[in-house]
Amino acid sequence: MTVDHEIKISDSEWEVMRVVWANNQVTSKEIIDVLEQKKAWKPATTKTFIGRLVKKDMLQVERSGKRYLYSTDVNEADFVKHMLKDLFENVCNRQKGGMIAYLLSQVPLSHDDIESITRILNKKRDEAVDVVPCNCLPGQCHCRTIKEK
Ligand SMILES: [Zn+2]
Numbered sequence: 052m053t054v055d056h057e058i059k060i061s062d063s064e065w066e067v068m069r070v071v072w073a074n075n076q077v078t079s080k081e082i083i084d085v086l087e088q089k090k091a092w093k094p095a096t097t098k099t100f101i102g103r104l105v106k107k108d109m110l111q112v113e114r115s116g117k118r119y120l121y122s123t124d125v126n127e128a129d130f131v132k133h134m135l136k137d138l139f140e141n142v143c144n145r146q147k148g149g150m151i152a153y154l155l156s157q158v159p160l161s162h163d164d165i166e167s168i169t170r171i172l173n174k175k176r177d178e179a180v181d182v183v184p185c186n187c188l189p190g191q192c193h194c195r196t197i198k199e200k
Contacts, residue, residue: 077120078119
């Protein structure tokens with residue numbers, strides 16, 4: 052399944068998805084055990100989040116004897132990319148470079164990560180502009196306030 056633009060999940064639902072992504076197919080008991088350890092959630096709490104994810108079509112349920120098995124056809128990497136893009140859509144284009152620089156300064160990186168980031172940056176250098184054009188409506192960022200018109 053391609054990631055639906057309408058899909059929004061809460062941080063709590065995301066915790067459930069991580070268990071499913073890591074294990075491909077899991078029982079609710081397995082999800083409950085992991086999140087009891089990590090978050091100290093009661094089984095009923097975890098079950099509520101599982102139910103919401105099924106409703107959102109993020110999880111599929113399959114019956115196997117007495118047990119229900121949960122899986123997903125949403126790819127984790129695709130989903131995270133979709134959420135990141137979504138987040139960045141709320142920010143003025145002019146601010147994005149600074150945000151990425153901030154993120155880079157915060158995350159641990161492998162030599163391979165640095166290689167691939169450097170490759171992208173070298174390509175970006177050829178297309179770089181002096182000032183990134185603002186993409187916002189006046190009144191939604193500091194580039195163009197309502198009063199400027
Ligand atoms: Zn702007």
